[in-house]
Amino acid sequence: FIHRKFKALKFFTHGPSIIQNAFDKSRGQPFEVHAVDTRNVFISSPQHIKELQGASDSVLSLYASARKIIQPKYTMQDFNWLDFSKGGKQGWGFLRAVRVCLTDNLPNILPTLTTLVRAEISNVLFKHRIDNAGANQVSLHALVLRLVVVSNVAAIFGPDLAQNQVFVKAAQDYIEQTIFGGEIIRFTPSWLVPTVAAIIRRVFKAQLVVYETLLPIAEQRLPKREIAAEMGLEMPKYNDCIQWTIDSLPRGNSLTPRLLVHELMGIWFGSVHALATTITVAIHDLCLHPEYLDPIRAEIASHYSHFEHTAHGLPLLDSFVKESSRLTPAETLSTRREATGPFTFSDGTRLNQGDWAVTPLLAINKLPEYYPQPGQFNGFRFVSKEVLDSINCSHDSKNTAVLQSEAQQAKPSKLTDIDPTWLMFGIGKQSCPGRFYASAVMKVIISQIVANYDCKLVDPRATEEVMWVMRSAQVPKHGVKVVLTAMEE
Numbered sequence: 304f305i306h307r308k309f310k311a312l313k314f315f316t317h318g319p320s321i322i323q324n325a326f327d328k329s330r331g332q333p334f335e336v337h338a339v340d341t342r343n344v345f346i347s348s349p350q351h352i353k354e355l356q357g358a359s360d361s362v363l364s365l366y367a368s369a370r371k372i373i374q375p376k377y378t379m380q381d382f383n384w385l386d387f388s389k390g391g392k393q394g395w396g397f398l399r400a401v402r403v404c405l406t407d408n409l410p411n412i413l414p415t416l417t418t419l420v421r422a423e424i425s426n427v428l429f430k431h432r433i434d435n436a437g438a439n440q441v442s443l444h445a446l447v448l449r450l451v452v453v454s455n456v457a458a459i460f461g462p463d464l465a466q467n468q469v470f471v472k473a474a475q476d477y478i479e480q481t482i483f484g485g486e487i488i489r490f491t492p493s494w495l496v497p498t499v500a501a502i503i504r505r506v507f508k509a510q511l512v513v514y515e516t517l518l519p520i521a522e523q524r525l526p527k528r529e530i531a532a533e534m535g536l537e538m539p540k541y542n543d544c545i546q547w548t549i550d551s552l553p554r555g556n557s558l559t560p561r562l563l564v565h566e567l568m569g570i571w572f573g574s575v576h577a578l579a580t581t582i583t584v585a586i587h588d589l590c591l592h593p594e595y596l597d598p599i600r601a602e603i604a605s606h607y608s609h610f611e612h613t614a615h616g617l618p619l620l621d622s623f624v625k626e627s628s629r630l631t632p633a634e635t636l637s638t639r640r641e642a643t644g645p646f647t648f649s650d651g652t653r654l655n656q657g658d659w660a661v662t663p664l665l666a667i668n669k670l671p672e673y674y675p676q677p678g679q680f681n682g683f684r685f686v687s688k689e690v691l692d693s694i695n696c697s698h699d700s701k702n703t704a705v706l707q708s709e710a711q712q713a714k715p716s717k718l719t720d721i722d723p724t725w726l727m728f729g730i731g732k733q734s735c736p737g738r739f740y741a742s743a744v745m746k747v748i749i750s751q752i753v754a755n756y757d758c759k760l761v762d763p764r765a766t767e768e769v770m771w772v773m774r775s776a777q778v779p780k781h782g783v784k785v786v787l788t789a790m791e792e
């Protein structure tokens with residue numbers, strides 16, 4: 304018993320290596336890994352993944368596992384996720400807002416995000432130099448996190464709130480406080496939870512700032528929808544997820560302003576960290592593999608404008624980010640589903656109530672049958688042959704030839720494509736609805752850094768060495784610094 308408890312505690316700091324070792328031993332068969340409060344049953348074969356995908360949320364529940372991570376009762380003012388697990392109508396609005404409206408509106412918002420990101424990079428570098436007596440080394444992850452937070456505030460809550468510094472800071476702190484608060488609750492014995500939760504609520508104030516800023520906006524916009532519908536009037540147009548969530552509600556839906564704000568806080572919670580980690584890791588990898596810079600810069604110079612107005616294109620950058628996150632993903636497991644009762648896969652693998660069915664994302668990403676030369680970083684492995692043949696590293700034909708001879712995938716693919724071999728964004732009907740936005744924002748932020756700055760790591764080290772681990776997640780260390788030098792126009 305003590306040995307098992309010790310191993311479960313070790314998962315907190317060594318999750319990725321524990322999963323990889325267990326995967327290697329299991330040779331493709333299901334295996335279990337215990338965390339402090341969960342038994343994780345890992346499945347990886349296409350057949351098992353199909354069965355997981357086919358199970359309804361009332362049997363294998365994404366929301367139940369999300370509840371365990373976030374502990375919304377204590378960290379989100381008792382946000383009632385139960386309605387979602389019953390397929391309730393509240394969740395419908397926000398999923399459509401993110402999956403359909405945000406994706407469809409990318410061509411409208413990407414030019415604004417480009418301007419915002421470019422200005423924010425200059426602001427951060429300027430402020431950093433003033434605060435640090437001219438020092439020009441900045442934390443890469445802190446810079447990227449800031450750019451992601453500002454972009455996401457604009458896309459989810461509207462560009463006006465992206466200018467509200469108190470709100471932007473609270474929105475960022477809210478996520479960290481929720482993760483931290485959730486972890487404290489998960490480690491607390493159940494009889495002590497109410498006391499600890501009361502302390503957490505008193506100390507972690509960011510959720511209140513976010514909630515109290517958003518509530519008046521929801522109170523103002525929700526009734527307008529009803530009035531406009533009754534009178535046959537056109538609604539004022541806002542390009543943000545607040546409005547799209549309202550617009551996506553079925554007629555007569557009685558969503559209250561309070562619930563609307565909670566749904567928005569739910570979207571917000573999932574929108575920042577994986578995105579910031581993916582971008583940080585990609586820029587880190589670009590610094591370590593400068594041979595890719597020339598063709599990526601050339602692609603940005605000739606195709607960014609098309610991308611910005613269509614949200615499509617930049618295949619070289621897309622492939623580079625995909626390769627970077629294949630080898631160093633923000634999360635090393637995917638598709639968390641909590642069993643709401645006993646569940647048995649077709650081969651007899653059994654979950655008890657409360658167990659999680661999960662997939663070993665990173666271990667799958669390193670399978671040689673899915674990825675030729677899986678340990679090698681081949682930045683352009685996912686592009687089509689035509690795109691690969693078109694690259695041209697100016698002044699360095701040898702580099703062009705080397706990049707063109709790298710091992711390729713049998714079929715080209717995009718970062719946002721989903722199948723049992725690529726689970727970064729989950730799979731099936733509950734796959735990430737924000738992935739098209741996420742992929743576009745990655746391209747905005749990386750392009751604005753790479754095209755306008757020369758970026759050098761102060762202490763170049765392998766990417767996996769500059770990550771710290773929390774359970775199965777990998778987070779870039781804040782101490783990793785870069786020097787950004789503006790390039791001549």
Ligand code: HEM
Pocket residue numbers: 365398401569570573574575577578579581633637638639726727728729730732733734735736737738740741
């Ligand atoms: C690199 C960035 C991101 C990664 C790796 C990621 C990954 C994921 C994964 C793995 C899931 C669960 C799918 C499953 O278990 O099958 C998920 C769900 C979700 N993601 Fe993302 N995500 C990212 C960015 C975003 C962004 C930017 C947004 C919002 C704009 C977002 C909104 C959501 C939402 C709302 C869900 C829940 C879906 C549901 O309720 O069915 N994600 N994401």
